[in-house]
Amino acid sequence: DSGVTQTPKHLITATGQRVTLRCSPRSGDLSVYWYQQSLDQGLQFLIQYYNGEERAKGNILERFSAQQFPDLHSELNLSSLELGDSALYFCASSPKTGMNTEAFFGQGTRLTVV
Amino acid sequence: GIQVEQSPPDLILQEGANSTLRCNFSDSVNNLQWFHQNPWGQLINLFYIPSGTKQNGRLSATTVATERYSLLYISSSQTTDSGVYFCAVASYGGATNKLIFGTGTLLAVQP
Numbered sequence: 001d002s003g004v005t006q007t008p009k010h011l012i013t014a015t016g017q018r019v020t021l022r023c024s025p026r027s028g029d030l031s032v033y034w035y036q037q038s039l040d041q042g043l044q045f046l047i048q049y050y051n052g053e054e055r056a057k058g059n060i061l062e063r064f065s066a067q068q069f070p071d072l073h074s075e076l077n078l079s080s081l082e083l084g085d086s087a088l089y090f091c092a093s094s095p096k097t098g099m100n101t102e103a104f105f106g107q108g109t110r111l112t113v114v
Numbered sequence: 115g116i117q118v119e120q121s122p123p124d125l126i127l128q129e130g131a132n133s134t135l136r137c138n139f140s141d142s143v144n145n146l147q148w149f150h151q152n153p154w155g156q157l158i159n160l161f162y163i164p165s166g167t168k169q170n171g172r173l174s175a176t177t178v179a180t181e182r183y184s185l186l187y188i189s190s191s192q193t194t195d196s197g198v199y200f201c202a203v204a205s206y207g208g209a210t211n212k213l214i215f216g217t218g219t220l221l222a223v224q225p
Contacts, residue, residue, distance in 0.1 A: 002158075002159065031211065033211075033212060033213075042217055042218075043202075043215035044215075048210055056210035058212065092213075094211055097211050100164075101145065101211050102159070103211060105157040107155075108155055108156070110155065
């Protein structure tokens with residue numbers, strides 16, 4: 001158990017819908033990262049928050065947004081869902097950002113868009 | 115951006131065999147991690163190894179940062195070692211620890 005908790009584990013929804021994925025980082029970790037794993041794109045970085053503020057952005061679609069709350073949990077919002085958004089979404093956390101910091105991953109949320 | 119290449123892409127082993135997985139990266143890195151993704155999709159941390167050598171049971175890893183590669187050794191493989199092994203790096207000097215993943219090595223250990 002990595003200590004990173006993601007909910008839900010599985011999600012099936014229809015095209016055009018909106019979903020929210022939730023992540024609770026390891027106790028004391030200030031950084032939260034979101035990654036997407038799809039068959040054609042592999043594991044890709046989406047976005048990072050550090051202590052409530054956006055720190056880095058990857059290839060995240062405009063239909064996707066995230067935030068980190070004062071209690072440090074994070075949510076990834078996916079809207080106007082398309083079939084191609086079906087993927088495994090991972091959250092990771094680390095104590096800090098930058099050098100010399102190991103990231104730990106949650107179990108992932110498997111999103112299926114039908 | 116930094117490129118991460120893993121080899122071999124696929125590997126089939128008989129139980130008890132040893133193997134070496136390689137990760138090459140195109141630029142200096144802050145961090146390097148090895149992960150095992152099991153058949154249920156979980157990403158399990160194996161090593162945090164931006165440089166040097168570490169061992170954990172039957173697994174060990176070595177990163178030669180100056181030559182931009184890392185190796186993961188699996189000895190006496192077991193069927194539970196099956197899955198995908200990922201190498202991931204964070205670019206040197208960046209203000210973020212965002213990880214760039216390789217495409218992985220798919221390992222199948224047969225009984």
